[in-house]
Amino acid sequence: MNQFDGVPSPAPARTGDIAFDRRTQGLTGIVVKGFLLSLVTFSIYRFWYITNLRRYFWSRTVVAGSPAEYLGNGKELFLGFLVALAVLVPVYIVLFVVGLLSPILATLAAPISFIGLFVLGQYALFRGRRYRASRTRWRGIRLGQDGSGFAYAGLASLWWLGTILSLGLAFPFMRAALERYRIDHTLVGQSRMRSTATGRSILLPWMMFYIVALLPTLLSILALLAATGFDIPSDLLIQDPANEKSNFVFNPAYEDTPFASYGAAVVIATSVSIPLALLLIPYYRARETRAFFNAAHLGEARLTSSLKARRFYVPYLVYMLAVIGFILVLGIIFALLVPLIATDGQNPGIHAFVIASTVLLYLGAILGTNVLYVRIVTVRLWHAVATTTQIENLPALEAVLASTRAPASGLNEGLADALDVGGALEIGF
Structure with missing residues (x-):
């Protein structure tokens, strides 16, 4: 109640929290299974591995009391990858043949292919995001993305050219411009998100690289x-x-x-x-x-982030210490095998045992670092971003209606995977 005129004061807008369950039961099994099956299937299983990781992280991300859902499957990603290869392989063959037939064009084949694949990679990044959005659901509401992949690729290419010509000074403005394009074409049900991200908001953090790296030199x-x-x-x-x-x-x-x-x-x-x-x-x-989270909104509902830089440093520090300890353990095991070679190195059985043990230690090192990275870095970064973000004016988000829009094809992300520009998990939008 307003004490001067007796008029009731408006109730503060309700906010919604975003939470993430840091308990990692079952995560190690997903990583171990994904690594081993990807190894024996010559990396084919990685599409199902990526899907399992996404389902795990999506389901543990709770927005305003309701968990998110990931509806994609490995088969879609695998078929999209095969179709993308069917498109890319002829392109590589043509460039190779042109280089053989014409020495003059051979010198141009490398830069032309680099530029072409770079532009295609930007297109694939945008289309891959469309696939992930269309396979994400919250409270029965499916997300989506419209817009043109070609327009995004052209915009990204021009911005990268400007960034190179400006010796990197245009980088934060490029990042903001691409963020605006992505968010402005992100759909939640029948509603569209918007972004007011600006390069000025991240210019000072970017200039720190120049101050620290270039100024002393x-x-x-x-x-x-x-x-x-x-x-x-x-x-x-x-x-x-x-x-x-x-x-x-x-x-x-x-x-x-x-x-x-x-x-x-x-x-x-x-x-x-x-x-x-x-x-x-x-x-x-x-x-x-x-900065980008604070610039995103869906109608009257807005995101507010209080993320601190130290929340990003701690995971990497813990991961580095864990990897050092893990390598020390492997080093001790390997040191115990060395005397076997020195004392009876001519024995075929001992020699085969040592070789097999060395191979297992090498694979164990790769598997161990993968497990540590997902459990320590990915989980902690995801938790840091989620738990420092709130939704202002929650009723506006709860009023969003579901859409009958058809989901995007798996080819959208298959091209990104074929060009090796897509990631299994991305922190944020």
């Missing part, structure tokens, strides 16, 4: 040039006299000159700043995810 190079009067001698690098090959080494005549000390500073600055810049990747991903 540029400053050290400028210091080197200033100390030497901007005069770089032509014989600074000479051919190595101890090596017959054309290897170049630093000229010993300049060891006690500013070139040596300032050159070392350039090397140190570069070797330190580049790894530090790589450590900024989780920070940027978290900031971009939060």
